[in-house]
Structure formats: structure tokens, C-alpha cells
Amino acid sequence: MDKSLEKQLAKWLRDQQGACGAYLKFSMCLGVFNGALLVAQAWLLATVLHGVIIDAAPKAQFGYHVVGLALLIALRAAVAFVRERVSFEAGKRLRTEVRAAVLNKLDRLGPAFISGKPAGAWASIVLEQVEDLHDFYARYLPQMSLAGFIPLIILCCAFPLNWMAGLILLITAPLIPLFMILVGMGAADANRRNFSALQQLSGHFMDRLKALSTLKLFNRAAAEEQAIAKASEEFRERTMAVLRLAFLSSAVLEFFAAVSIAVLAVYFGFSYLGELNFGHYGVPISLFTGMFILIMAPEFYQPLRDLGSHYHAKAQAIGAAEALMELLNAPEPLANGAQPLPVGDITIRAHNLKVLSMDGVQLAGPLSFTIAPQQKVALVGPSGAGKTSLLNVLLGFLPYEGELTVNGVALRELDIAAWRTQLGWLGQSPQLFYGSIADNLRMGNEQLSDEQLWHCLAQAHVADFVRAQPEGLAHQIGEFSAGLSVGQAQRLSLARTLAKQAPLLLLDEPSASLDSQNEQWVLAALQQALSDKACLMITHRLDQLASMDQVWVLADGAIVQQGTVAQLSEQEGVFQRMLQELPLQASLDDDELTSAGGIQ
Template sequence: MAVDTRESMRWLYERSRSARGAICRTVLLGWASGCLLIAQAFFLSRIIHGVVIEACPREALTGWFAGLAAAILVKAVAGWWRETSGFAAGARVRAAVRMELLGRVVARGPAFTRQERTGALASVLVEQVEGLQGFYALYLPQLVLVILLPLTLAAAVFHVSWAAGLLLLATAPMIPIFTILVGMGAESISQRHFQSLSRMSAHFLDVLQGLATLKLFDRSREEADAIARVSADYRRRTMSVLYVAFLSSAVIEFFASLSIALVAVYLGMSYLGYFNFGLYGQPIALADGLFVLLLAPDFYLPLRELGAHYHARARALAAAEEIRGLLQGPLPGLAGGRGRLTSPEGIRLQCSGLHFAYDAGRRPALKGVSLEIVPGRCIALLGGSGAGKSTLIGLLLGFITPDQGEILVNGAPLNGLDPGCWRRQVGWVGQNPVLFHGSLRENLRLGQPDAEEDRLTEAARAAGVLDFARLLPRGLDTPVGEQGVGLSRGEAQRVALARVFLKNAPVLLLDEPTAGLDADTERRVLDGIETFRVGRTVLTVTHRLADIRRADRILVMEEGRIIEEGPPAGLLSAGGPFQRLMGS
């Protein structure tokens, strides 16, 4: 077994701890069902013996029939309970793994999600986590039952004939041996199947998100062909998995049938008098022979079920490889901090010698950036595309960690702070505000879920949300679609600003806060920001002159460096990079 496979198997076993009780209950119920199989075989063999050999009247067999009916009923209940318990075990593990994955994705932050295809991430969180269900619900309990049940049934057979018992025990290993031989490549086949599914999910999502662009550039036919190729690859991978599963089932059935036939031959020869061994010196009765014959298929049943569930193991191993890859990725430095802010009322930010590159060997996004922002001051950040503005914002938010240099918050290193504690002190509005499916009011309350209605209304007024909300059929209770469907970009921007106003954080980071707004709305929103920013630490990324004039200081960035800084009026008359940017 390869090292990665061993690690994945160890990971799967470790995750079973969260459902240990349900798995143990599943095993116990499976063993109880096996014991009830012995009872069924016993009662049925006695009934047939009584009818065929002893010609017993119906009344004499009433007790046997009652026992058989009770055994069948109790076994059915135990089987149902076992299935329910197994499903609960799988569901519990899936929920725990999914929460762990979501926590990891959140901890790694937007810098990670921007590098990954959304469809592939969704595939891991949904399809591949679902792929763990069979391992915990079926395979893992069966791994224990495959030892317990055959030994229990063999003990019952040994009570009648030690030769038949030995025959069962001798032929039992053939089934798992040949199952393993047939399914040796099942893990790699399942892994390729999952990778194909991830590619297909990611491709479908990309096409759906870019449908308008594809139509405008008349590339719909080419993308349809690409989808057909991806789907055909997924179909081939699926058929490969099914081929291994069906071949394993055929091998299991063949050897189980062969072994049962050997037991039947032994019993037949014993009845004919050719074999006189293995019966403890007593002639074998019809009831005893029927009892052994009825138990023989059930003796191999746990082995056959384990073989049938072997593909669940292969599927879980393939899923575990992908899930572990996501869980083991590096976390930003802020993710491990535990420190608290000593004075969150006023926050002073100091950046010294910040260097950062997204990948080794690529051009650095930041090269020795140093700046200081004090409470009550607004710093405006300018620069062309790729200057490093968004990277600096990402560092301040704690989504990424500098390769060199440090960020101090009230004199304490940012990477030593608790992430939740720090982000509660920060209000952020990005270029593409994210709104969730729900009402306008629910989206506003993301900033402060327990805010009073008066504060919510005031924040909505300051950001200009009430201007368009009054025209909507249900005001702030009007539902909006995912990603702000139903609102213009400017309206979505105002909702995001109102959310930040409601949060009332001491640090305010704004990335083009008035993008998409008309001149009148821009003026009123800037008035709201200016009122709100009093006593706060503010950094805004902008290219709009109206925003710049309200800033206390300007920083101009180019190729990851701050190349010019000063007050707006002074820079406008200096004839430097700032003036050239504003002129362009």
C-alpha cells in the first residue's frame, strides 16, 4: 500500500471517532441479525424435519412456526435499525468533515479561494464528502462483522459437524483474497473518477457564470463541444468504476457458490453413507443437514457484503486524498493567533518593510512598503493596475501574511492577534460587494445581527440605501437574489457601505467605495463616510477626485512600492506621479 494510501486510510479511521457510538451500535445490530439467522435456520429445519420425516400434525408444529415468525420479525427490526444506525454514523462523519473543510476554507481566506476553481471546491465540499458515506455506514461495520459473524455461524455448524465447519472455514479466505486481487486498482480508478467529476463541475460552473460572454463572442458551440468532451471523460471513468465493482461481485458470487456446493456434496455423501467422518459418531439427521445447508449461504454472506462494499472503501480513499489536500494547505499567519486588542477604541496601524509575492519566482506584489495610519486620519491609496493596492488591503485584513516585514496594531504584531477579534474591529467594502439571498434588511444585519432598528435605518440612510429602498414594493424587506440579483451595482455598493456603517468598526478599509454611483449619490455617500470616519482609522483605495480631496494624505503606489506621498493639494501641484495619474 502506497504511503499516501496509508495516510488516507489512517485519516479515515481517525474521523470514525466522531461516530464511534453509532458504528459500534451498527456492528452489534449486525451481529444480532446473524444470531437471528441461526434461530431462523434452526426453526425452519425442525419444521421441515417434522413434516417430511416425522409427519407431525399441524398443531405439534405451532411452537416452531411461532418461533420462526418471531425470529423473522425481530431480524427485520434489527436490520432496519442497523441500516438507520449505519446511515447516522456516515451522516455524523460527513457533517464533521464538511464543517472542518468549511472552517479550513474560511481560515485560508479569499486569497486561497481566488486561486481555486469554485466548481472544484464545491465538488470537494459536496460530492467528495458524500463519497465518505459508504465507508462509515457500510464498509467499516462490515469489516468487524466479517470476523464476528462467520465465527458465530461456524460455531453453530461445528455443533452439528466439525467437518462441515472446517470446510466453511477453509474456503472462507478465498473470497477476500480474490476480491482484493480483482480490486487492486480500484483506489486509483476511483480517484481518477473523482478528479474527472471535479473538472466537470468546475467547467459547468465556469460556463454558467460566463454565459453572456460566450454568447457575445459567439463561442457557445465550442464550449458545448468542450462540455461534451468533459462529460464523455466522466462517463468513461464511471464505467471503469462500475466494471471493477461488477467484476468483484461476480468473483465473490462464484467462490461463494462453489464453497456452498462443496458443503452440499459433503452432506449428500454423508446421507448416502460414503462419508462417515465429522459427525461425532452419530448418523446425520435431516434436520441437522438442513440446518447446516441453510447456514452455509449466510456464512459467506458477510464476506460477500464486504466485497460488495469494497468499492465504498475505494471511493472513500479517493475522496480522502482530495479532502486531505484541502485540509493540509498552509494557513495565513493570522489564523493561528490568540492575542487580544488592549485598546480597540482607537487603532493605530503601522506597516514596516512589507514584502510579498503570491508564488515563488513571480514578480513581488509588494516591495518594502511602509506606512502608518492613526485614528481620525484618512489615507487614500492610488496606483495603476498591479501596483499592489489590493495586496496591501489583503495583508491588513489578515487574509495573507507578508514574506518580510510586519504589521503592528497598537504596537502588537497583527499575526499574533485572534482572527475573529481583529476582524470584528475592521469594516471593509470591496470593489465587488457580495450580497446573499435574502431581504435587504437581512443583508444589512450581517454587519451587526443584534442592531436596533433605529441604528439600522440610520446606517441605510447614511449610505443612500433608503433612497432606492423606498421605491421597492416591500422596502427593506424586499428580497434580493444571490450576488445582489435585482439590484444595480451602485445599489449593491450602497448596501455594502450601510453594512459597514452598521458594524461601527474602528478600522475602515474601502476599495473604490463610490464605484458605480452617480454624482449626486456619490456626494451624499461621501458625506456619510466623512461623518462616520470621525475618530476611526481609514484607508481607501480610489481613483475618483471627489474621494481624494476628502483624504488627509495620499499614497501613490507603483510596482509594489510607495513612490509618492503627501496631502492632496501639495501633490496636485507637485507635477509628480500623482498628477500624472489624475491627468490620465
């Protein structure tokens, strides 16, 4: 990984620690307090051993010392438990806030951005990658402070007793973080590659799971099973590479900590044998001094060893932060608008409008048009002409250049949430959520009564289906509209759109993938609902255009023709060629054109 990028990611991670609240600092304070208790525990133990072994004092003299030692052990255990709980709470708060920020960001970016990755990839970011931030805040950051404070406390206690012992501790201490850094240099890259493989595997698996019935139908299940097995094996190999780094780091740290403690023990051993006579301040080294420093020596290196064992948490967090930071810093299509929508009927005007992708690539334009109140406009044209992009920019899901105004106010200046309350959207793929029919129709608008819901269901020709369910409006819809046919799901989506009572409807081929009966019901409901509303509808069915006031023909991102059905059918151009390419059963009949004021 590029060092500048790694620094940016590390800075981003530290910038998020405010989400942990006071719990992170409290965890650090508890750790330092536990270190101070450790020093007191070592002092009591060394005092008792020196008094009993060297001074031959009666054991009863140390009753209070033993009681104090037992209390210190119990207190240290309690502090360690509380610190663990506090650290977990810090990580939990961080994960909750980051996950909420990710979901809110995805909500603001909209489906045009989300469709750029498979659903499994987004699930990996929201679930696994956010979870992998936990140990960085719950363990690594608190341990960094302890790795500085506790060795300093022990050095302050060791140097006044024996400067050589303090010097040994001071010299050997940097070996552990040095080798920790050397071993962990590749850990961030390994984790980043691991997350990339996990995203691909998640996206691949989720997409194939949703299309399982289709794969079986075309006898492709075995081939996809092999592809998933191959992707799983690649992910396993990357995961094992990360684990090898983690175990190697721990082994190296344990080795150098053991060597350092051994050097200290050898120094005191030879000093007691009389072979070494330096390090003290003119006073022979007592058993208290040796025992006190040797008891504290493992705890001197323990925070550094713990930091090393948690170092992979930093590498893991940096690997996860790359995708999270990229997502949270992604530019939003309409992020700065706050102006309320002017009252009155909605009039939309565009002049030299260019619709852009999230990457700044032009998808359609320049476009100039006007949608008047209650005007019905149909968008037709070949696939890839920019029809859906135009709907997405009106919904606020894509950025744009040029002029696009609603009642004279630029769309980018409007409060986008307030603007969307004025829009009703219906696409070709029903999007119903797990919950009751009533919940799906209300979509959080609890002001809608059951009577109003039944009216919308009747308009959408789906009331009979709902009444046939034992629970009626409380009937539960499963994930991915489980338990419903495509026609039923589409008509329930239509009922939800009608329940919104929006003055402008944006329709993306609402009758696609429906059988003839469901198509008739949906079109009849729409024709009734559009009597007092404006509408912009994408369709490939030219036999659905008779009720439209205007037809706009898009080709290569531009409006190449516009007018009534009758006018366009007589003009040479894209629309006439589309009519000629229609099969006989789907072509416009004379009665439809006559009703539109066309061929006589």
C-alpha cells in the same frame, strides 16, 4: 495512488468515525445480534425438517418451533430495519460534522484562499465529496465488523457438528476478500480521477453559467456549449469506469460464494450416498447436521459478499478524502491568535513586512509604514503591485513575515475575529446575500435598529430606492444581487459597511464599475463617513486623492513613494508617470491639487 498516501487517507477516514457517535457501534451490535438470530432460525428449521422427514414425528409436536421460527423471521426483519436507520443516522452525523468543519475551515482561510479555485470546485467538495463519505461509515465500517463476527459464530456452530464442513468454510472464506482486494485495487484511483473530473466540470459549468450573458453578447455561447459537452463526456467515461469496477467486484464475489456453497453441498450429498465417510465424530451425519450447516452456509458468505459490494464505498471515500484532508489540513494564515485587542484608537505599524501567499510565495514586501488613528491613506500603483495583498494581510486572510502590530500587539497574536469587528471592508464587486435588505445590512448584528439602518441608507444615497419598494427594509434580494443594478448593490454594500461603525475602513476601488452619478454618491458618502475614521483605500482614480492625508505608491511589491498628492506630483517617479499617462478627462485638475496644497 501512492500506497503511503492511501494509508494516510484510510487513517484519516477512521479518525473521523468519532463523529458518528454511538450509532456506529450500535449498528455493529445489531448486525451481530441479527447473525445470532440467524443461527437460532437455522437450528429451528433444521430441527423441524429432521423430525418430520427422518423421525416421522407428528407435526403437532413442532407447533412451538413453527411459532418460534415465525417470531425469529419477524424479529430479524425488525432488527434489520432498525440497523438500517441507525447506520443512516451514523452517516448523517458524520456528514453534518465534516461539512461544518469544511465550511468553518473555508471561513477561517478566507477569500484569498477560496479564490484559488472556481466556485463550482468548492461546491463539489462541500456537496458531492462529503456525501460520498456516507456509505463508508453507514455501510462499509459496520460490515467489516460483521464480516469478522458472523462467520466466526457460524464456524463455532459448524465445527462441533462436522469438522470437514467447518474446514470447507474456513478454507473457502478467504477467497472472497482476496479477490475483493484484487478487483478493488484500482477503484480508489478511478474514484480520485472521477472526483477531479467532477471538480473541473463543476467549476467550468458554474463560471460559464455566471457569465452567460457576456458569452451571448460576444457570440461565444456555442463554443462554450461544445466545451461543456466535451467535459461532460469525459466525466461520463470516468464514471462508467468506476461502475465497471463495482459491477466486476460484485460478479466475482457472487461466483466464488456460489462455488464455495456448491463444494459444501457436494460433500454432504456424497456423504448421504455413502461415498464419503469422514468429517463426523464417529456419529453418522444426520439430516439435522446437513440442513443446519447448509442453511447457514449462504449466510456465512453473505457478510463477506456484502463487504465486497460495499468495498467500492471505501474506494469512493478514499477518493473523496484526498481533497477533504488537504483542505482541512491547510495552514491558516492567523490560526493561533487569542489575545484581545488593546483598547484605544487603532494604530497599525509594519516593519520589514513580507506578505506571503498560502503557498509561502512572497507577494509583497518588505514594507514599513504606520497608519495613525483617523489617518486617510490611498494606495496607488500598477496592477499586480501588491495593493490587494496588503489589504488581505490586514484582514487576516494571508500569512506574513516580519513585524505587523496593532496598538503594539502582533496581528498574528490577536483574536482575529475580534480584530475584524474593528474593520469595515468595501470592495469593487458587491457581495450581497439572498435575504432581506435589513438582513444584509445587519449581518447578524440584531442590535441595529431600523432607524439606524435608514440613517446608513440615507448616508449611502440609497434610501429613496428602499422606500420605493413595497416591503421597504424587508424587500428580498435575490442570489448574486438579482433585481439590483451594480450601482444599487454597491451603495447597499456601502450602507452595510457604514452600519458596522468600524474605526478603520479598508476600501478596494469602491467606485469601480460605477457610472458617474453612482460614483459621486459613493464618494460623497465615503467622504462624510471618513471624517472620524482611519482609511486605507486602493484606487486607480488619481482624481479621488484630494481628501487623502497620505498617498502610498506601490510598485513590484514595495512602497516606492509616499507623501501628499502635492508632494508626489512634483517628484519624479512612478506617481508622476501615472499622472502623465492619464487621459485629459481623468487627470487631476488644478483646483483639486490646489485644495491639496499643491500647484498654485
